[in-house]
Amino acid sequence: MKHPDYARDLRGRGRQPPHAQWPGGARVAVQFVLNVEEGGENNPLHGDATSETFLSEIVGAQAYANRHMSMESMYEYGPRVGVWRILREFDARGLPLTIFGVVTALQRYPQLLQHFIARGDEIANHGLRWIAHQAMPAEQEREQIATATALMQTLLQQAAGSNANNDAAGGGSTIAACTGWYTGRDSPNTRRLVVEQGGYDYDSDYYGDDLPFWLQVQTGSGDGELHRVPHQVPRLVPHLVVPYALDTNDMRFVQAQGFNTGEHFFSYLRDAFDALYAEGELAPKMMSVGMHSRLLGKPGRIGSLQRFLDHIGRHERVWVCRRIDIARHWTVVHPFDPATAFVWQ
Ligand SMILES: [Zn+2]
Numbered sequence: 064m065k066h067p068d069y070a071r072d073l074r075g076r077g078r079q080p081p082h083a084q085w086p087g088g089a090r091v092a093v094q095f096v097l098n099v100e101e102g103g104e105n106n107p108l109h110g111d112a113t114s115e116t117f118l119s120e121i122v123g124a125q126a127y128a129n130r131h132m133s134m135e136s137m138y139e140y141g142p143r144v145g146v147w148r149i150l151r152e153f154d155a156r157g158l159p160l161t162i163f164g165v166v167t168a169l170q171r172y173p174q175l176l177q178h179f180i181a182r183g184d185e186i187a188n189h190g191l192r193w194i195a196h197q198a199m200p201a202e203q204e205r206e207q208i209a210t211a212t213a214l215m216q217t218l219l220q221q222a223a224g225s226n227a228n229n230d231a232a233g234g235g236s237t238i239a240a241c242t243g244w245y246t247g248r249d250s251p252n253t254r255r256l257v258v259e260q261g262g263y264d265y266d267s268d269y270y271g272d273d274l275p276f277w278l279q280v281q282t283g284s285g286d287g288e289l290h291r292v293p294h295q296v297p298r299l300v301p302h303l304v305v306p307y308a309l310d311t312n313d314m315r316f317v318q319a320q321g322f323n324t325g326e327h328f329f330s331y332l333r334d335a336f337d338a339l340y341a342e343g344e345l346a347p348k349m350m351s352v353g354m355h356s357r358l359l360g361k362p363g364r365i366g367s368l369q370r371f372l373d374h375i376g377r378h379e380r381v382w383v384c385r386r387i388d389i390a391r392h393w394t395v396v397h398p399f400d401p402a403t404a405f406v407w408q
Pocket residue numbers: 098099100163189247
């Protein structure tokens with residue numbers, strides 16, 4: 064149990080983190096995330112009080128009490144157009160993705176989910192809705208996580224059935240597993256609630272490291288709901304965190320102090336990769352790249368992705384993988400150790 068006197072771990076693994084021992088002696092594990100949020104965002108159509116304001120071409124958009132039609136159509140560019148442009152680049156190079164899938168977004172476009180599964184992409188759960196959870200009561204967030212988990216399972220079963228009936232998809236009838244979680248705009252309760260839900264190999268609601276790490280998550284506490292879940296007694300549960308990143312992320316195309324052009328995004332990704340590649344001679348790390356179809360899928364930005372994929376393609380010993388591959392590798396090679404895992408409460 065590490066420094067239980069303070070609820071945060073400012074030290075991590077310190078000056079000498081563990082050697083990742085990536086497969087094939089890779090110097091860096093590059094992990095591309097494609098977020099699918101469109102159809103799960105704030106919209107009075109979905110029962111929300113106001114329209115969406117976040118991560119669109121309208122920086123600083125107002126929240127309207129009725130539908131915001133231009134905002135909606137900017138979101139629709141993602142699943143209608145941008146996603147196919149991005150997938151072409153990964154198809155051409157035979158590279159896998161992790162999909163951060165908002166469940167109500169995937170629900171509105173099951174053929175897209177089928178396509179990801181046929182490609183062999185990992186489907187991770189990005190929550191029931193693409194909304195902020197900071198002020199959500201714990202009991203409501205618990206129910207949303209439970210609903211998101213069950214609904215995702217149903218969608219994956221349906222996708223397997225559809226792919227089995229469609230030889231061209233090539234996905235067979237195997238039901239894809241969804242064992243990764245990322246809320247995004249999470250709350251102080253999120254990690255505990257995800258662990259209490261169970262069935263997840265990792266979550267990615269963390270930005271403070273370049274390597275996965277284990278926690279001991281204190282469950283069955285915090286919101287006075289113990290009487291409703293009698294099987295939940297306070298206990299410490301081993302839990303893996305696979306960190307994500309918001310700097311090497313196309314969301315900065317639409318934020319203040321962000322990337323103005325694809326050249327900015329490309330050079331930032333290249334610099335991050337080159338630094339990690341150099342470090343990786345002695346201390347390999349992981350690099351997360353976050354993508355959104357409605358942003359990076361625009362013609363003026365896609366070249367930055369092409370150039371970055373070409374750049375890493377010119378290097379030996381790079382492991383381009385899914386997030387679950389990193390989680391599985393870490394679980395086997397760097398298993399949970401209660402002596403070093405921080406207690407998360
Ligand atoms: Zn997201």
